Amino acid sequence: MDYIIFDLEWNQPVYSGMRITSPVFLEGEVIEIGAVKTNQACDLLDTFKIMITPKYYKKMNSNVSKLTGIGNKELMKGIVFPDAFSAFMKWCGSDAVFMSWSNNDLRVLRQNLRLFHMDPDQYMKEVFDLQQFFDHQILHEGRSCGLSEALEKVGETGMEAHDALHDAINTFYVCKHLDLEEGIKTYETPIEDFDDGEPLIVYEHNYSVARDAYHDSKLRLFICPACGEKVESQPWAVYGDGKRASVAQCSCGEEYFLKLRYLNVKNGGKKAVRNVFRGGEKMNKFYENKVQKQAERHEKRRKKDERAQRRDKGEKV
Numbered sequence: 318m319d320y321i322i323f324d325l326e327w328n329q330p331v332y333s334g335m336r337i338t339s340p341v342f343l344e345g346e347v348i349e350i351g352a353v354k355t356n357q358a359c360d361l362l363d364t365f366k367i368m369i370t371p372k373y374y375k376k377m378n379s380n381v382s383k384l385t386g387i388g389n390k391e392l393m394k395g396i397v398f399p400d401a402f403s404a405f406m407k408w409c410g411s412d413a414v415f416m417s418w419s420n421n422d423l424r425v426l427r428q429n430l431r432l433f434h435m436d437p438d439q440y441m442k443e444v445f446d447l448q449q450f451f452d453h454q455i456l457h458e459g460r461s462c463g464l465s466e467a468l469e470k471v472g473e474t475g476m477e478a479h480d481a482l483h484d485a486i487n488t489f490y491v492c493k494h495l496d497l498e499e500g501i502k503t504y505e506t507p508i509e510d511f512d513d514g515e516p517l518i519v520y521e522h523n524y525s526v527a528r529d530a531y532h533d534s535k536l537r538l539f540i541c542p543a544c545g546e547k548v549e550s551q552p553w554a555v556y557g558d559g560k561r562a563s564v565a566q567c568s569c570g571e572e573y574f575l576k577l578r579y580l581n582v583k584n585g586g587k588k589a590v591r592n593v594f595r596g597g598e599k600m601n602k603f604y605e606n607k608v609q610k611q612a613e614r615h616e617k618r619r620k621k622d623e624r625a626q627r628r629d630k631g632e633k634v
């Protein structure tokens with residue numbers, strides 16, 4: 318089994334009005350793929366780099382150009398995305414485990430695949446975010462850490478940044494200080510991995526306090542788009558900074574994934590937004606994981622309260 322550590326450079330529209338929003342919301346168009354092939358012992362086995370000529374964002378965005386040093390001329394030296402991506406897949410081999418620093422590259426890659434009518438899940442079912450490995454194993458601060466900061470923390474001197482291959486190699490340098498197997502074992506799939514599709518149902522309602530939204534059973538009900546039956550989701554589980562997620566299965570067999578957010582609106586109002594997405598195994602796993610975490614937190618709190626009560630009664634704890 319090989320580990321593929323990849324990095325992308327992508328171009329952005331010259332001005333935001335040029336952004337492609339349909340059929341895919343295209344944040345950036347991939348112009349370079351860089352990757353390192355490694356193994357469990359973290360040996361550098363091979364490297365890969367390919368340039369891509371964009372089809373939509375054909376002129377270099379000046380910020381991206383400054384950052385990457387890629388100009389309009391270089392842009393024309395690449396090959397089209399589907400060919401480049403299939404060359405990349407061929408190089409990766411059939412037994413590859415994908416890893417990347419942060420979820421940003423994966424998000425944009427998925428947009429690019431869908432843009433060219435390629436199913437992202439067919440090529441990369443799962444991509445591990447090494448930032449999470451790094452936080453769990455080295456940083457312990459519950460936050461994302463930039464690649465250059467990570468290099469510094471592990472005492473590695475990186476190559477010049479913002480070249481896809483250099484960044485992949487720099488990520489590899491950080492990986493030498495990580496237990497990749499352990500990272501995979503304890504990985505928590507981030508929600509961002511599967512909410513990039515359009516929601517099937519969007520529902521908004523005003524609530525003056527968040528609590529009312531979280532306890533309103535109406536928000537857990539929706540009509541199944543497949544068969545028209547009423548479906549009730551599982552209780553909400555907390556994730557991220559106070560967001561809620563849930564899953565549901567209709568009697569017709571369709572699976573759904575729900576997200577609930579409580580937002581402050583501009584003029585001082587507050588509302589809850591509940592979206593229903595297509596569900597599946599990945600979302601169910603995510604949900605179960607969050608429910609378990611929630612139960613662990615409650616149990617911890619209960620024990621703490623119990624200890625406090627006993628202390629109040631003068632018992633030894």
Ligand SMILES: [Zn+2]
Pocket residue numbers: 541542543544545546567568569570571
């Ligand atoms: Zn149904």
